[in-house]
Amino acid sequence: MERAARATPAGVARKIKGLSDRAIAWIFIAPTVFLLLAVNIFPLIWTIQLSFTNYRANRPNAEVKWIGTRNYERILTDGDIWLTMQATAHFLFWTLLLQVLIGFALAWLINRKFKGNDLWTTIIVLPMMLSPAVVGNFWTFLYQPQIGLFNYAVAFFTGADVTSFSMIGDKALAPWAIIIVDTWMWTPFVMLICLAGLRSIPDSIYEAAECDRASKWRQFWTITVPMVLPFLMLAVLFRGIENFKMFDLVVQLTGGGPGNTTTLTSIDLKREAFEKWRTGYSSAYAIILFVTVFGLASIYVKALNKVKER
Amino acid sequence: MSEFFNALLRFRRGPWEMVASVLIAIGVIMLMQPYALWAFTYSFVVTLVGTVMFIIVSHFPE
Numbered sequence: 001m002e003r004a005a006r007a008t009p010a011g012v013a014r015k016i017k018g019l020s021d022r023a024i025a026w027i028f029i030a031p032t033v034f035l036l037l038a039v040n041i042f043p044l045i046w047t048i049q050l051s052f053t054n055y056r057a058n059r060p061n062a063e064v065k066w067i068g069t070r071n072y073e074r075i076l077t078d079g080d081i082w083l084t085m086q087a088t089a090h091f092l093f094w095t096l097l098l099q100v101l102i103g104f105a106l107a108w109l110i111n112r113k114f115k116g117n118d119l120w121t122t123i124i125v126l127p128m129m130l131s132p133a134v135v136g137n138f139w140t141f142l143y144q145p146q147i148g149l150f151n152y153a154v155a156f157f158t159g160a161d162v163t164s165f166s167m168i169g170d171k172a173l174a175p176w177a178i179i180i181v182d183t184w185m186w187t188p189f190v191m192l193i194c195l196a197g198l199r200s201i202p203d204s205i206y207e208a209a210e211c212d213r214a215s216k217w218r219q220f221w222t223i224t225v226p227m228v229l230p231f232l233m234l235a236v237l238f239r240g241i242e243n244f245k246m247f248d249l250v251v252q253l254t255g256g257g258p259g260n261t262t263t264l265t266s267i268d269l270k271r272e273a274f275e276k277w278r279t280g281y282s283s284a285y286a287i288i289l290f291v292t293v294f295g296l297a298s299i300y301v302k303a304l305n306k307v308k309e310r
Numbered sequence: 311m312s313e314f315f316n317a318l319l320r321f322r323r324g325p326w327e328m329v330a331s332v333l334i335a336i337g338v339i340m341l342m343q344p345y346a347l348w349a350f351t352y353s354f355v356v357t358l359v360g361t362v363m364f365i366i367v368s369h370f371p372e
Contacts, residue, residue, distance in 0.1 A: 076351045085350070089342035288354050292341060295334035295361040302327060 044290075051284035058277040071284035081285075083260060084268045090175055091182075091264060092243050096236055098183045103190025104232065108224075110191070111198045125188040132185070136252025139181045143167040143253075168254050174262050178250050182243065190235045197231030198224070226310070233304045237297065244293055265289055326367035333360030 007013075019027075051071055055064045075081055110121055127135065142150045145166040155162045167177040201223065209219045247266040250256065256263035269289070273282035317325045337357030340349040 072354065076354055077347070079347065082347060082350045085342050086344045291354065291358050291361055292338055295357050295364065296338055298361065298364050299331040299334050302331065 047283045047286055050280050051287050053280045055280040055283075056277050057273075057279040067280070071281045072288070074281065075285055075288060080260065081268065084263050084265050087175065087260070087262060088244065088264045091179060091246065091262075092240065094176075094179045095182045095186070095243050096239055098179070099187045099190045099239055100232060100236060102183065103187045103235065104194045104228070106187065106191040107194035107198055110195060124191060127185045128188040130185070132248040133252055135181060135185050136249050139177075139184075139253060140168065143177060145169070169258060171258050171261050174254050174258055178253055178262050181253060182246065182249060185249070186239060186242075190232075190239065193231050193235040193238075194228055197228035200231075201227045230304060230308050233300070233307060237300050237304065240300075241293060241297065244289070321370050323367060323370040323372050326370055327364065330360050330364035330367055333357075333363065336360075 052066060052068060053064050054067050056062065106124060110117065110124070142148050143166070145151055145163045148167075150167060151162045151165070154160060154165075165173060167173050167180075205223055205227075206219060209223060214222070245266045246264055247270065250262055250264055251267060254262040256267045265285075266289075269282055269285050272278050272285060314325050318329070334357055337353050337355075337360055340353035340356060343349055
């Protein structure tokens, strides 16, 4: 049965009639503002407040003492947390570098029209669609020294003994093991963004360059790279923020080991908050990470706007 | 160079944002460098000052 739209009830219409446009606009956005305050701002303020206390979530009845900046002092003089920051920096630097280089190269190749173009695009973006837990699980098998395909592939190309190295059991190789998996999983994301950038460049610019007898190399550096740069920077921003809080993939792959070599800040933070139950301490830790990411994102967005203005 | 300092004195957005950005960058490098623990210790203060400064100066006139 067809339903007709019903008119606004007379009582509501009478009430709205006396309101200004501005007031009606506020009524519409109020639920969103309220949700943002409740879900984003309130927890942030509460975390800041907890970071100055000795609160432990597993002892709700214990007295909560205000301890000033002691949590911050402890964190920022802790050698283990310093090592965790270095592990995160290593992971961030190499994943971003590899993903940008390989992602851009793949986008550049896929942008050329060839037979099976769509099929290859689908195959390349497949890893991105998988769950990090699944990826972590099957890469654990691929990295197995006895039966893992990865070791056999490396042995085939280098001639090394298959069982002579273990990617996730070796302190020197484990950081590279997580970099390889993250690069394998998220390069397609960078590729897709670069592809959008490449496809947005009008052919007429290249045609004009051809008329001016600019070489392919010069066209690449003076047309392709500058016009794709804003897209590339956006991809780096997204991947940088995501990788700074990388957790699931690494936990599934190495669990932060061997030792603490692949313990990234988010893994360490989770241990402090939900294994050691040092809620105040972990709140201070979270605030330090938040300020770092927020500061970096601010200058990055500023740089991105400058590039877009050019 | 003198233009930069003049703009700083006249509270213009551009140079002040530049100062804040440099502070944030130095703070992040101090946080993640593997050489000196004292730099790691003071990294948060530097980043925090830079970030708060960035929020304030982004409201300055162009």
